[in-house]
Amino acid sequence: MSEQQEQKKEFALNPTPMLDQLESGPWPSFIKGFKESVNRTEKTMIRGVLDQLNFSYETRMGYWKGGVVGVHGYGAGIISRYSMISDQFPEATEFHTMRIQPAPGLHYSSKALREVCDIWEKYGSGLLSMHGQTGNLQLQGIKAEHVQACFDELNQLGWDLGGAGATVRTGASCVGPARCEQACYDTLGVHGKVLSYYADLTHRPQLPYKSKFKFSGCPNDCTNSIQRADYSVIGTWKDDIQIDTQEMENFIEKKGIDYVVNNVISRCPTQAITLQGKQLVIDNRNCVRCMHCLNVMPKALSPGKERGITLLVGGKGHLKVGNMLGSVMVPFMKMETEEDMDAFIELIDKMIDYWSENGLDHERIGETIERVGVHQFLDAIGMEANIDMVAHPRDNPFFKADLTHSPEAA
Amino acid sequence: MAERTWKTIENGPHALDEFLHPISKKNYGQWKYHERPRPGVLKHVAWSGDVLYTVRAATHRQVTVDIVRRLCDLADKYSDGFLRWTIRNNVEFMTPNAANVDPLIQELEAAGHPVGGTGPSVSAIAHTQGWLHCDIPAIDASGVAKSIMDALFHDFAHEEMPNRVRLSTSCCEINCGGQADIAVVVQHTRPPRINHEILANVCEMPSTVARCPVAAIRPTTVNGKPSLMVVEEKCIYCGACFGACPAMEINHPEHSKLAVWVGGKNSNARSKPANMKLVAHGLPNNPPRWPEVTEVLKRILGAYKAGGRDWERLGEWIERIGWRRFFEETGLAFDKSMIDNYRHARVSLNQSAHIRF
Numbered sequence: 001m002s003e004q005q006e007q008k009k010e011f012a013l014n015p016t017p018m019l020d021q022l023e024s025g026p027w028p029s030f031i032k033g034f035k036e037s038v039n040r041t042e043k044t045m046i047r048g049v050l051d052q053l054n055f056s057y058e059t060r061m062g063y064w065k066g067g068v069v070g071v072h073g074y075g076a077g078i079i080s081r082y083s084m085i086s087d088q089f090p091e092a093t094e095f096h097t098m099r100i101q102p103a104p105g106l107h108y109s110s111k112a113l114r115e116v117c118d119i120w121e122k123y124g125s126g127l128l129s130m131h132g133q134t135g136n137l138q139l140q141g142i143k144a145e146h147v148q149a150c151f152d153e154l155n156q157l158g159w160d161l162g163g164a165g166a167t168v169r170t171g172a173s174c175v176g177p178a179r180c181e182q183a184c185y186d187t188l189g190v191h192g193k194v195l196s197y198y199a200d201l202t203h204r205p206q207l208p209y210k211s212k213f214k215f216s217g218c219p220n221d222c223t224n225s226i227q228r229a230d231y232s233v234i235g236t237w238k239d240d241i242q243i244d245t246q247e248m249e250n251f252i253e254k255k256g257i258d259y260v261v262n263n264v265i266s267r268c269p270t271q272a273i274t275l276q277g278k279q280l281v282i283d284n285r286n287c288v289r290c291m292h293c294l295n296v297m298p299k300a301l302s303p304g305k306e307r308g309i310t311l312l313v314g315g316k317g318h319l320k321v322g323n324m325l326g327s328v329m330v331p332f333m334k335m336e337t338e339e340d341m342d343a344f345i346e347l348i349d350k351m352i353d354y355w356s357e358n359g360l361d362h363e364r365i366g367e368t369i370e371r372v373g374v375h376q377f378l379d380a381i382g383m384e385a386n387i388d389m390v391a392h393p394r395d396n397p398f399f400k401a402d403l404t405h406s407p408e409a410a
Numbered sequence: 411m412a413e414r415t416w417k418t419i420e421n422g423p424h425a426l427d428e429f430l431h432p433i434s435k436k437n438y439g440q441w442k443y444h445e446r447p448r449p450g451v452l453k454h455v456a457w458s459g460d461v462l463y464t465v466r467a468a469t470h471r472q473v474t475v476d477i478v479r480r481l482c483d484l485a486d487k488y489s490d491g492f493l494r495w496t497i498r499n500n501v502e503f504m505t506p507n508a509a510n511v512d513p514l515i516q517e518l519e520a521a522g523h524p525v526g527g528t529g530p531s532v533s534a535i536a537h538t539q540g541w542l543h544c545d546i547p548a549i550d551a552s553g554v555a556k557s558i559m560d561a562l563f564h565d566f567a568h569e570e571m572p573n574r575v576r577l578s579t580s581c582c583e584i585n586c587g588g589q590a591d592i593a594v595v596v597q598h599t600r601p602p603r604i605n606h607e608i609l610a611n612v613c614e615m616p617s618t619v620a621r622c623p624v625a626a627i628r629p630t631t632v633n634g635k636p637s638l639m640v641v642e643e644k645c646i647y648c649g650a651c652f653g654a655c656p657a658m659e660i661n662h663p664e665h666s667k668l669a670v671w672v673g674g675k676n677s678n679a680r681s682k683p684a685n686m687k688l689v690a691h692g693l694p695n696n697p698p699r700w701p702e703v704t705e706v707l708k709r710i711l712g713a714y715k716a717g718g719r720d721w722e723r724l725g726e727w728i729e730r731i732g733w734r735r736f737f738e739e740t741g742l743a744f745d746k747s748m749i750d751n752y753r754h755a756r757v758s759l760n761q762s763a764h765i766r767f
Contacts, residue, residue, distance in 0.1 A: 022556050025557075026563045028524075029556060030473075030552045030556065033470050057550065060663035061661060062548070062661065072418065101424060103429045106496070111491060112428070126474050127474055128475070129543075130473055135497070140472075140543055158424050170423075175494070177440075178431075178434040179434060179504065181444060181454070186439065191423065192423050200420070202422065219678035220679060225676070226683045227676045267721055269680050290678050292680045298443040298444055317586065323589060362617075
């Protein structure tokens with residue numbers, strides 16, 4: 001072997017027989033991607049991570065442990081990972097992640113994304129997760145000694161860290177008014193404003209546990225907010241669905257009457273649609289804004305003009321009491337002006353304050369409300385009960401009546 | 411180390427302004443309707459008459475600077491230098507130029523990014539970190555997702571399902587992957603093994619005790635050292651303690667299994683949002699391809715595709731035909747574990763004489 005060939009062989013990947021089996025098939029292979037990148041950059045950290053990952057596949061166990069890595073002035077945003085078996089895989093000793101808050105709606109310019117790639121290749125592994133389940137741009141694989149310099153360069157280009165642990169977490173918003181005709185408020189603008197306001201609570205853990213915001217432009221809820229977000233902000237409207245009668249006729253003509261009966265009229269959850277001649281007539285007072293008919297006939301039907309949001313509170317994932325869906329706190333509020341957004345933030349502040357004072361360690365606000373009781377929570381934040389908060393009035397007979405609201409008291 | 415001169419600007423999310431396509435900016439909030447010309451392509455029309463085509467393609471989620479730079483090249487060539495991601499890890503390119511759509515699709519597919527995931531198709535999987543990066547996973551995430559999507563690839567690229575199908579996978583019972591029409595979630599089947607040697611040094615004991623939802627963890631002394639014990643009859647194998655205390659070793663190569671849940675729905679369309687329900691469990695943790703899991707998913711999707719009516723989400727199809735028939739159609743087996751014995755027990759029992767025979 002010539003000297004040149006020997007030098008060329010200096011960097012080589014180690015055998016990863018388990019991972020290699022994930023290179024075939026039509027779906028994009030992350031293993032193929034990693035190998036391509038490491039063969040170009042010769043970054044030993046990725047080689048070590050592939051070796052440890054292959055060992056995980058062989059032994060069916062994970063081998064990362066957490067620690068404390070951060071940037072100056074912040075208490076969150078870097079997820080530290082140290083190998084538990086660094087004696088076996090010294091190249092994988094440190095593999096920390098930087099959580100970066102993307103722009104609302106996960107929009108990028110190629111220019112900005114290339115800048116991130118260049119900085120990330122300079123300081124880190126060059127691996128990214130796009131995106132984490134909460135909505136972070138995750139830069140995966142950096143040593144603690146490079147974290148500050150990497151963050152400073154990113155921050156100069158307007159990128160900030162996301163949340164982790166007991167903080168307000170990075171928000172999520174649907175594509176919203178940038179592209180979608182169903183968007184009933186400016187999901188992207190409100191996301192930007194609210195998460196900027198909560199930057200301190202995002203960067204410094206001072207809450208009982210995590211707290212998430214998700215902004216969906218309509219009740220299709222494309223950000224999964226009801227299921228995942230403590231504060232689920234869903235666009236809606238109060239007045240009548242807008243109808244383009246010509247497009248309605250075209251739709252019925254094109255799809256046929258059986259399709260209209262089977263897939264529009266009979267699928268309305270409140271039977272609010274009837275067929276009269278060549279037009280569908282909507283009983284708007286009985287419409288629950290489910291979105292089905294608008295989804296089927298986007299040309300003919302549009303949300304009404306008096307638009308705003310519904311706020312649902314308390315959604316969360318499995319641990320520890322099973323999944324909880326958010327429930328209605330505010331059925332409708334306007335979300336158009338700066339004042340509207342300020343009123344929204346003022347209300348959220350009250351909820352976060354109450355939860356900060358009363359939540360137990362590792363308790364999401366939905367669990368706190370369930371534990372202390374909805375009555376206590378409403379009293380604490382100064383909110384009146386409203387009928388939209390419940391699926392039906394109580395069927396359990398035992399309660400402490402609040403007579404201040406009875407007809408006799410009035 | 412050189413003295414740090416930069417002062418952090420604490421601004422939260424990155425500013426959006428420079429990241430929006432000019433057509434998006436011009437017609438912001440002024441869209442009229444959309445159509446789907448073919449799977450993977452959306453056509454949005456604004457009140458101004460402007461048109462914006464979106465091409466949606468799958469990514470690996472775990473990507474590299476090389477992959478991202480290639481996507482940026484495509485954005486420069488076909489979508490004026492703008493691109494965005496969906497919450498299910500798809501990349502989207504938007505262009506007003508209809509002539510760009512076909513060549514963009516060809517280049518994406520040549521680069522290994524299948525185009526699809528729109529309308530009544532099977533979506534890309536919302537998934538988590540797994541063995542690659544997480545500190546508490548019992549399985550990998552990207553490998554499971556890759557294996558499942560290799561098998562379901564046809565239904566990502568075609569719109570042949572009754573309605574959209576959202577999938578997720580999760581590597582522990584926190585379920586970071588989230589609710590979905592079909593979700594694959596780790597299911598532990600044994601209490602944690604307690605590493606008494608290290609526990610007192612690595613864990614804050616009161617917060618570990620407090621973390622348990624069923625008060626099964628108690629202080630104790632082992633070999634003269636303070637430690638913790640688990641009342642095994644009470645333990646529900648959730649693994650919450652492991653997040654607080656790495657000495658509560660819940661993961662096990664044999665006893666950490668996989669479970670399949672169906673019928674989760676976040677959209678409000680037609681029926682109210684719903685939590686997903688358990689339909690299969692005890693599947694082996696079998697890397698690198700987890701074939702037993704894919705087999706269950708294929709059965710469920712096959713039955714739904716054959717029996718679901720237009721616009722019915724998977725959970726709505728089951729509501730219509732009933733759970734008994736769901737198990738018959740899929741060949742999966744109902745068992746005692748699928749009766750809730752915990753928080754949602756009362757409301758999930760059949761409190762009626764409504765029975766299908």
